[in-house]
Amino acid sequence: MKHTEVAVAGGGIVGLTIALELASMGRQVTVFERQRAMSEASWAAGGMLAAADPENPPALHSLSELSRSLYPQFLARVAELSGMKVPIRTRQTIQGTSHLPYGFFTLDATTLNTLAPGIETDGRSFFLLEEDSLSPRDLARALPPAVRAAGVALHEDCPVLSAQENGSHVKLATAQGEWTADILIHATGAWTAELTGAPSTPRKGQMIEVQLPQSAQLDVVLRTEEIYLIPRGQGRVVIGATVEDAGFDKEIDPRAIEELMATAASLWPPVRGAEIVETWAGLRPASPDELPMIGPLENGAEQKKRREQRIWLAAGHFRNGILLAPGTARLMRQMITGATPSVDPAPFRCDRFALSSGQ
Numbered sequence: 366m367k368h369t370e371v372a373v374a375g376g377g378i379v380g381l382t383i384a385l386e387l388a389s390m391g392r393q394v395t396v397f398e399r400q401r402a403m404s405e406a407s408w409a410a411g412g413m414l415a416a417a418d419p420e421n422p423p424a425l426h427s428l429s430e431l432s433r434s435l436y437p438q439f440l441a442r443v444a445e446l447s448g449m450k451v452p453i454r455t456r457q458t459i460q461g462t463s464h465l466p467y468g469f470f471t472l473d474a475t476t477l478n479t480l481a482p483g484i485e486t487d488g489r490s491f492f493l494l495e496e497d498s499l500s501p502r503d504l505a506r507a508l509p510p511a512v513r514a515a516g517v518a519l520h521e522d523c524p525v526l527s528a529q530e531n532g533s534h535v536k537l538a539t540a541q542g543e544w545t546a547d548i549l550i551h552a553t554g555a556w557t558a559e560l561t562g563a564p565s566t567p568r569k570g571q572m573i574e575v576q577l578p579q580s581a582q583l584d585v586v587l588r589t590e591e592i593y594l595i596p597r598g599q600g601r602v603v604i605g606a607t608v609e610d611a612g613f614d615k616e617i618d619p620r621a622i623e624e625l626m627a628t629a630a631s632l633w634p635p636v637r638g639a640e641i642v643e644t645w646a647g648l649r650p651a652s653p654d655e656l657p658m659i660g661p662l663e664n665g666a667e668q669k670k671r672r673e674q675r676i677w678l679a680a681g682h683f684r685n686g687i688l689l690a691p692g693t694a695r696l697m698r699q700m701i702t703g704a705t706p707s708v709d710p711a712p713f714r715c716d717r718f719a720l721s722s723g724q
């Protein structure tokens with residue numbers, strides 16, 4: 366039986382970023398990924414680092430800000446290790462809202478039309494956010510090699526089939542044999558309930574990429590409560606997204622695509638002439654209160670009885686897992702090593718929910 370200090374189940378952005386953080390402090394880390402790393406929600410995402418989205422739950426604020434502050438060094442480290450740069454594609458977002466949040470100012474019509482020529486306000490106020498976006502496809506190319514270069518063993522096509530705490534270690538059954546680990550971190554996204562019983566359910570998002578006609582140009586993200594348009598450069602724009610409870614189904618529904626295109630065109634009419642170049646769907650991992658679950662996978666009473674915590678959880682990042690990954694990794698490292706957390710982990714405690722019989 367093989368042994369690793371830290372086992373991570375799940376090779377999405379959350380699992381890989383935690384692996385990178387722990388490997389950087391000298392831990393021996395092994396990641397087990399059911400299929401290809403970065404091929405699920407972390408590949409399908411829009412890539413907005415939307416820390417100031419007024420739709421975000423207020424309890425997410427401190428973790429969002431921590432993550433946002435860590436992003437430049439995270440991307441620099443990925444580039445240094447992989448030799449691949451993950452560029453920031455946009456630096457600003459124009460947010461449309463029916464209720465202007467405190468501290469923001471409505472953009473005047475001239476400024477609005479300069480930033481997003483042709484935008485239809487439809488009675489909404491628009492304000493400007495200094496907010497970055499990146500392409501998750503860039504990250505999906507660079508992060509797995511970066512993690513490997515940091516010394517992490519990344520086993521693809523290797524699902525964790527079961528995991529049990531066994532005295533001084535955790536015993537794992539994987540598709541490529543049995544392992545023991547000092548600690549195990551579950552980061553299996555929408556599939557987390559299967560192994561842990563923690564309530565992370567899939568929320569389907571259908572997405573479109575279009576090629577704009579030459580006459581149209583967009584350099585900032587446009588976002589309302591209903592729709593977002595994210596420029597990727599060279600006239601490509603990603604439009605999203607549906608939020609559906611459809612189990613693990615990732616089929617594309619042409620009616621949903623038509624509706625997304627119509628909603629996008631009602632906000633920004635120049636998109637009407639665009640050619641659809643790709644459609645896809647991904648599964649956001651959502652907890653019942655739409656906040657992530659980060660911490661020990663046990664209830665408080667059981668945890669107090671033990672000296673060492675062996676099984677941990679980082680899942681349920683819902684609409685913001687790309688943004689939240691570096692902050693989650695930092696918080697996880699601090700909790701595992703007993704360091705003072707940079708943000709209060711209380712809103713993300715796993716024991717705010719009962720576990721089902723999955724564990």
Ligand SMILES: Cc1cc2nc3c(=O)[nH]c(=O)nc-3n(C[C@H](O)[C@H](O)[C@H](O)COP(=O)(O)OP(=O)(O)OC[C@H]3O[C@@H](n4cnc5c(N)ncnc54)[C@H](O)[C@@H]3O)c2cc1C
Nearest residue numbers: 375377379399407411412413525554570647685686687688
């Ligand atoms: C359409 C859409 C748009 C989005 N837009 C944004 C955005 O603009 N900004 C943002 O911040 N976030 C966005 N998100 C959310 C973000 O993509 C997710 O929150 C994030 O990717 C979750 O990362 P993860 O690593 O937890 O999950 P995933 O990326 O799904 O990774 C989980 C991994 O675990 C693996 N796995 C499952 N079971 C096992 C097992 N038993 N053993 C081993 N491996 C297993 C899976 O194969 C998968 O690779 C969006 C999501 C979607 C779907």
